[in-house]
Amino acid sequence: MADETGLFLYGIVPSDVEPTPDAAGVGEPPGEVDVVRHRDLAVLVSEVGLEEPIGRPADLTAYQTLLDGTAEVAPVLPVRFGTVVTGPDAVTDLLEAHHEQFAAALDEFEDRTQYTVHGRFDEQQLISELLAENPDAAALAEQVRGRPEIESREQRIRLGEMIAQAVELRREAENRALIDAVGELAVRHAPRQPSDELDAVNVAFLVGVDDEEEFVRVLEDFAEQRRDLIRTRLLGPLAPYDFVSAHQLVE
Template identity: 40%
Template sequence: MTVTGRDAHTEAPATSALFVYGVARADADLPRMKGVAGNPITAVVHGDVMAVVGEVDVEESVMRKADLTAYHQVLDRLAVEGPVVPVRFGSALPDEQGVIDGLLRRSDELVALLDALEGRSQLTLRARYVEEAVLAEVVADDPVIRDLNDRTRGVPEQASWAERMRLGELVAQAVDRRRHDDAADLLDLVLPYAVEHREVRGTGLDHVVEVALLVDDERRAELEEALESYAEAVHERIRLRLLGPLAPYDFVGDARWG
């Protein structure tokens, strides 16, 4: 946790700080819930905006998995009620005045962001291959891969090392080509429903695509229906997971301060 704005020369340094979750409109309803370190959330109001904060001990780490989960739970709950601008996880300020001086003084920028996010939510789509299915496709469709696969099956690894290396390279290339085409098809389907999108880099043989979508709430049901139809058509080879609605973590730019 990084506490900014603290006077290093203070004779008696404070033992607590305010963990900052995000910014909402000043008149937004604040849910009664606990956040990081099990402490309740509160608000610091300044003009037309408020920062959602919670007290934390500056001597204790707030980088645990449970704290990250709590951070997301608070922001996602706020996002259900109205627009919210997330602040980078782990950001903290010494006190309420520090929150105003370090964050809320940018009220014009924050209000503009909240206006742009009004009536919109983030949905994150993850597509993964059914690994056995895509590998079977690759072997069936490529005679070179099929031949190498047959020749190395049941042969000791040391005796077929070179052919196994070549087989692995060819399989990876073939899966990459399928990934490119499948990802393009899926993006062609979902992007017309999104105001903005951000692709997330993925890893692993089973990765197809992961994309964050900023979607008007009134179009969410249409997107979900389109994805249900797509998922039914490809379920034997691709699995889809749609997360959300979420706070707009990927769509707030520099305001994700910290």
Template identity: 35%
Template sequence: MPVPGEQNQGARLRAPALYVYGIVPADVEVDGQAQGVGDAGTMRVIRHREIAALVSETDQSAPRPTDRAAHEDLLDATAAEVPVLPLPCGTVVPDRAAVLDGLLKPRHDEFARALRELEGRAEYLVELRYPAQERPREPDVRALVEALAPVSARLSPGRPTGRRDTARLAVLAETHRAGELERALDTLAEGWAGRIELRLFGPLAPYDFMPPG
């Protein structure tokens, strides 16, 4: 999701620029001890009407090797508490005006609507892996979809793993139904014991359910 005003990663920014993690409701407050990609203690929100951008100060113009984990850890922890729309790792803008004019103001209504749809929900990622390193079978994937559909608000193919023996299914579900999701997977796992491994990750930020743009 390109952000107007985002800097070329090959150029050096004057410190401090702003690293933008994602979009949250405007009433969200930031824990003073929250640690993201930027310096400790610099996390804050920039608000515009119903929405806000979760940001921290940074003097980096390009992502470092450790940034992706810090970026995703912060967003996943946020998603467990409040709705969040994640932005790509490495989204850096020069200042507060760029956040407001390039992101929050032009897409306010779209982001506000998406956040309302995510209220009380998070992404859960289900990984289906074949120990014999065979390719995932379509009937097994269909069985997984059918088993999880009753406890899911939406389903989507998950981000590719790069492994030929693994398939992923992204599940958008209400967080209070996480137990039902786990039980549905346990039932499948019993029937697939020794043939297929199932792993569940979440709650996560809804990376696979972002609005287009």
């Protein structure tokens, strides 16, 4: 019953990419990573049982580890997690049908890498600042402070709503400031949806290898200037997950 297998696709790469022996794929035990080549392109794949549930945390981590590791040595076009095809023929069909788009996209990612900047507000610090800036909210805060929720629910909701709106404005401003600070050091940037109501910044940047050092330095400054207000994290170098949307084959 579990005999049928398919190929899990990780990413599209130039055909000279060779998986290292320790490359581990999805599945339990981890699948062996292989390449299916066609002309000057290739796809990183591994065999998976079709009955096997894929999407365990280890699978996601394996997927990202493989793609990020590949991105360090070669351009790679991530294929959406969970894509499984019947076999090598399907992979070559795919490469044949979209050769030009894939090749062009890989060219664009040559010597470029993604970094994601994700920052979260310190809630207390943020709200203190917002109240200091907004007399109406501060007055409302005085009214509710220390009173049980049951008595002050209306005011609390109003206050909370004012704060939520101010947080949103602040988030927009911080994202703009971040994008401005990075400026020309990124080839492209892609704003990401906030993942939490205390998200301060969340932007993906595509950065050329020659600019990486300067890019990190600029972010150090950005983070330092906001040390008490925002916990700023830099994720990467990553495969260009946020920059493939233009190459999606939706139709």
